[in-house]
Amino acid sequence: MNTDRLNELSKIIVDACYQVHVTIGPGLLESVYEFALLKEFELRQIKALNQVPVKLFYKGFDTGKSYAIDILVEDEIVLEIKSSEIMHPVYEAQIISYLKLANKRLGFLVNFNSPLIKDGIKRFVNNI
Numbered sequence: 001m002n003t004d005r006l007n008e009l010s011k012i013i014v015d016a017c018y019q020v021h022v023t024i025g026p027g028l029l030e031s032v033y034e035f036a037l038l039k040e041f042e043l044r045q046i047k048a049l050n051q052v053p054v055k056l057f058y059k060g061f062d063t064g065k066s067y068a069i070d071i072l073v074e075d076e077i078v079l080e081i082k083s084s085e086i087m088h089p090v091y092e093a094q095i096i097s098y099l100k101l102a103n104k105r106l107g108f109l110v111n112f113n114s115p116l117i118k119d120g121i122k123r124f125v126n127n128i
Contacts, residue, residue, distance in 0.1 A: 001074070001076045001105075006076065006077070006105065006106050009046070009073060009074055009076070009077055010077070010106065010108075010123070012041075012044060012046060013073060013077065013079065013108060014108075014121060016037055016040035016041060016044065016046075017037065017108075017110050017112075017117055017120075017121060018117050018118075019040055020033060020036040020037055020040055020112070021112060021114075021117035021120075022117075023036070024036060026083070026112055026113045026114060026115065027083070027113055028083060028112070029083060030070075030081050030082060030083045030112075033081050033083060033110075033112045034050055034070055034071060034081050037071060037079070037081070038050055038071065041071075041073065046073060046074060047073070047074050047075070048071055048072065048073045048074070049071070049072050050070060050071050050072075051068045051069070051070065052068060052069040052071075052072045053066050053067075053068055054066060054067055054068070054069060054098075054101060054102050056101060067098065067101070069098060069102065072102075076104060076105070076106065077104065077106045077107060077108070078095065078098050078099055078102060078104050078106070078107035078108070079107065079108050079110060080094060080095045080098065080107065080108070080109045080110070081110055081112070082109065082110065082111040082112070082113070083111065083112045083113045084111055084113055085113060087109075087111055091109055092109060092122070092124075095107045095108075095109045095124050096124060096126070099124060099126035100126055103128065104126060105125060105126050105127075105128055106123070106124070106125055106126070107123075107124045107126070108121060108122065108123055108124070109121075109122045109124065110122075
């Protein structure tokens with residue numbers, strides 16, 4: 001996917017997060033925000049899947065382990081959803097690992113438990 005399309009989708013994602021935050025506010029379960037974001041993307045005719053399983057390989061060997069991407073937008077952008085009072089550094093490490101393991105270029109860590117959603121969104125780029 002080209003950079004212009006990724007940037008266009010990034011704006012849509014940030015706006016969708018804003019709409020969800022304004023509509024239902026902070027402090028709810030992550031699953032509520034995940035559901036609401038999926039509806040926002042559906043209303044905007046943006047393909048988004050939740051809890052997308054990705055197998056974990058090590059040097060080409062299947063570890064038998066997998067992880068789940070909270071939301072995958074247009075098969076390209078990883079969203080990791082949080083509703084946490086404290087944003088632990090492990091959350092950033094998690095999305096960076098997800099981007100690498102899924103071979104995706106762009107991701108967002110979104111904490112809906114922020115008074116202002118703009119303070120709860122962090123963008124990550126994987127230089128593949």
